[in-house]
Amino acid sequence: MMKRRTALAALAAVPAAISLPAFAQASTKIVFGYTAVTDFASVFVAAENGYFKKRALDVELKFIPINSTIPAAVQADxxxxxGPTPxxxxxxxxxxxxHVVVAGGGVTSKTITGFGLVAKAGSGIRNAKDCVGKKIGVPGLGAFLHVTFRGWLKTQGVDFKSVNFVEASFPQHGDLLRGGSVDAVVSADPFMSRITDSGIGYVASYYSTFLPENQPTIIHTARREWVAQNAGAARAFREAVQEAAAFMQQPKNNDAVRAAIGKYIKLPPEVIAKIQISPPGPVVTEKQLTYWVNLMKDQDMLKTTPDVTRLIAK
Known part of the structure; x- marks a missing residue:
């Protein structure tokens, strides 16, 4: 009789096990790497609002000081x-x-003046030609600000090879200018505003106005092999970021978005209240990647011409 009761109990438990809700299933663990810019806002919002969790994703956000080191960290698992720049x-x-693109972060906008060329007080740098022979810090050699600044120099008739670029993370920019280690930095808010507010430097150019609209500033990438093995998780990540982007586009959510940014890039409310937030662009297209390929080819940064049709996860 005991054996029969045990068997019946086991059979009775089967339907319950089969009908377990999605949230009771094991979550996919994802460590996500980000840098200290607002272009990651949609990921921050997704984490804070539970958009990852409701899709059975256990996402740990990890701060990475230099953007150009992210692909190596992804490759090493x-x-x-x-979130490297394009x-x-x-x-x-x-x-x-x-590696392939899973989703997108922020995009360019003519209304955003949250990054630019910040010169040391007294340096006399006012335009592109004044940068010739100067030492300029960028938060990642080959990253977004470095490449777009070199593109701007070219539009101003300046050979970017005549400028000495050095790699320096955003938090270092103010100290490097104060100590005279660099003549200028290509920086972004909130670090740019802190520099100008302190009198250490001034904005010589909001050069970003030369960039076309709606080009990705940050893209979220993974190893192709990982995406193949975790296709559902990759799609769920993109969907969570899309939901966060929709949340961000509602003005009533502005305070919540800024609070999420402040939490992950460790800034006080009074600073967060003033910074500009890049518009979200959760879906990256082949056309957008082609723009970046052409910009980089023009600067002799690529040995080959990547096939953009293969670089976006479906």
Whole structure:
């Protein structure tokens, strides 16, 4: 009789096990790498609003000081998904890494003046020609600000090879200017505003106005092999970021979006209240990647011409 009761109990438990809700299933663990810019806002919002969790994703956000190191961390599997700039991603692919785009972060906008050329007080730098022979810090060699600034120099008739670029993370910019280690930095808010508010430097150019609208500033990438093995999780990640982007586009959510940004890039409310937030662009297209390929080819940054049709996860 005991054996029969045990068997019946086991059979009775089967339907319950089969009908377990999605949230009771094991979550897919994803370590996501980000840098200290508002272009990651949709990921921050997705984390804070539970958009990842409701899709059975256990996403750990990990701060990475230098953007150009993200592809190597993704390749080493210390990050499953990371947010390099498009140029950093394309250089890594050109170098042989088999990575693909899962989703997008921020995009360019003519209304955004949240980054630019910040010169040391007293340096006399006012325009592109004044940069010739100067030492300029950028938050990642080959990353978004470096590549777009070089593109701007060219539009102003300046050979970017005549400028000495050095790599320096955003938090270092103010100290480097104060100590005279660099003549200027290509920086972004909130670090740019802190520099100007302190009197250490001034904005010589909001050069970003030369960029076309709606070009990705940050893209979220993973190893092709990881995406193949975790196709559902990759799609769920993109869907969560899309939901967060829709949340961001509602003005009533502005305070919540800024609070999420402040939490992950460790800034006080009074600073967060003033910074500009890049518009979200959760879906990356082949046309957008082609723009970056052409910009980089023009600067001799790529040995090959990447096939953009193969670089976006479906």
């Amino acid at each position: 210390s990050l499953q998904i990371g 140029s950093v991603f394309l250089q890594s692919v050109d170098g042989g890494l088999d």
